[in-house]
Amino acid sequence: MIPDNPYLLLTPGPLSTSKTVREAMNRDWCTWDEDYKSIVQDIRSSLLALSNGGDEYSTVLMQGSGTFSVEAVLWTCLKPEDKILVLSNGAYGKRMAKIVSLMGIKLELLDLEEHEQASPEKVEELLKQNPDITHIGMVHSETTTGMLNDYAPIAELADKYNKCFILDAMSSFGGVPLDIRSPKIDFLISSANKCIQGVPGFGFIIARREVLQACKGNSKSHSLDLYDQWKAMENDPGKWRFTSPTHTVRAFLQALEELKGEGGITARYKRYVNNHQTLVKGMKNLGIEAFLSEEDQSPIITAFHEPSSPDFSFDKLYHLLKAEGFVIYPGKVSKAATFRIGHIGHVFPEDIKRLIIAIEKIKFW
Numbered sequence: 001m002i003p004d005n006p007y008l009l010l011t012p013g014p015l016s017t018s019k020t021v022r023e024a025m026n027r028d029w030c031t032w033d034e035d036y037k038s039i040v041q042d043i044r045s046s047l048l049a050l051s052n053g054g055d056e057y058s059t060v061l062m063q064g065s066g067t068f069s070v071e072a073v074l075w076t077c078l079k080p081e082d083k084i085l086v087l088s089n090g091a092y093g094k095r096m097a098k099i100v101s102l103m104g105i106k107l108e109l110l111d112l113e114e115h116e117q118a119s120p121e122k123v124e125e126l127l128k129q130n131p132d133i134t135h136i137g138m139v140h141s142e143t144t145t146g147m148l149n150d151y152a153p154i155a156e157l158a159d160k161y162n163k164c165f166i167l168d169a170m171s172s173f174g175g176v177p178l179d180i181r182s183p184k185i186d187f188l189i190s191s192a193n194k195c196i197q198g199v200p201g202f203g204f205i206i207a208r209r210e211v212l213q214a215c216k217g218n219s220k221s222h223s224l225d226l227y228d229q230w231k232a233m234e235n236d237p238g239k240w241r242f243t244s245p246t247h248t249v250r251a252f253l254q255a256l257e258e259l260k261g262e263g264g265i266t267a268r269y270k271r272y273v274n275n276h277q278t279l280v281k282g283m284k285n286l287g288i289e290a291f292l293s294e295e296d297q298s299p300i301i302t303a304f305h306e307p308s309s310p311d312f313s314f315d316k317l318y319h320l321l322k323a324e325g326f327v328i329y330p331g332k333v334s335k336a337a338t339f340r341i342g343h344i345g346h347v348f349p350e351d352i353k354r355l356i357i358a359i360e361k362i363k364f365w
């Protein structure tokens with residue numbers, strides 16, 4: 001017998017999943033069989049509906065972690081002569097820029113501070129100065145700090161100047177309401193193990209059909225060719241190119257049903273906001289302040305200033321909390337002296353209250 005989870009994950013992916021999602025993995029599937037392909041098709045249409053995509057859009061699933069899907073979009077939509085403007089205020093914006101530079105594609109990087117959002121005026125100025133920009137890429141929920149970037153004015157600019165707009169909505173899709181058509185997003189990227197609350201193994205892209213159709217033959221990567229992957233899934237409905245993560249896919253269908261059961265994205269968003277507010281309030285009582293101002297904050301993950309006491313050590317906090325049954329986000333990606341606690345997944349305000357009690361108990365600084 002494998003023991004049940006020894007601790008709750010307070011990390012923004014992989015995250016704590018429900019027992020029923022994990023149990024859904026407990027059988028094998030044949031990838032060529034109708035039974036399995038119909039699961040894939042159900043998932044594709046459910047994701048489309050969650051984004052309000054309609055006929056103009058199509059969903060493609062892609063093996064690997066979320067970054068593989070980001071990379072698949074970039075390989076597939078960028079041509080050698082193109083130039084992309086990437087807006088970055090954290091590690092995931094930088095990751096997108098890194099992929100582009102490895103591809104040898106021209107890059108204009110708007111490199112912002114972690115507590116700063118891109119100003120639409122600045123972006124418009126860059127678009128005017130660089131008429132050769134063809135694409136704009138940015139992150140919705142920047143998981144580095146928990147910043148929820150307001151992508152709407154940037155997407156509107158992309159539309160106005162006729163640029164392809166790519167949104168890494170990895171850690172927000174399914175947990176923060178959005179409408180892919182208004183303002184228009186050309187490629188929206190997310191993955192199985194974030195707000196839909198599935199287990200890791202694949203990512204997905206919701207793309208405007210017209211734009212994806214025009215990408216035929218662009219990709220210099222075979223396995224990350226999103227166009228080819230799409231055509232395979234369309235021509236033999238629900239069939240993946242290459243081995244698909246069958247158990248993960250089946251668990252994801254269960255996760256989608258549970259999202260519906262909870263009351264959809266709006267209800268899930270409310271729970272996440274409640275988790276966040278419960279956390280911020282409890283931490284404040286312990287003398288620990290949030291890093292971002294409330295209007296910039298996503299309900300996904302919260303960064304806190306480290307206590308200034310010389311006795312404080314993140315490592316010690318991490319290990320003591322783990323012994324109490326909570327795993328917080330290890331490591332430090334932010335430039336500031338902060339630490340982060342995730343609150344998405346099968347996590348409820350009651351869990352956050354238990355966490356606060358645990359921190360109070362182990363407080364050593």
Ligand SMILES: *Cc1c(COP(=O)(O)O)cnc(C)c1O
Pocket residue numbers: 012013065066067068092139141142143168169170171191
């Ligand atoms: C999780 C995440 C990714 C993808 O990370 P992987 O480790 O490759 O799954 C990309 N962007 C953001 C904003 C994320 O939160």
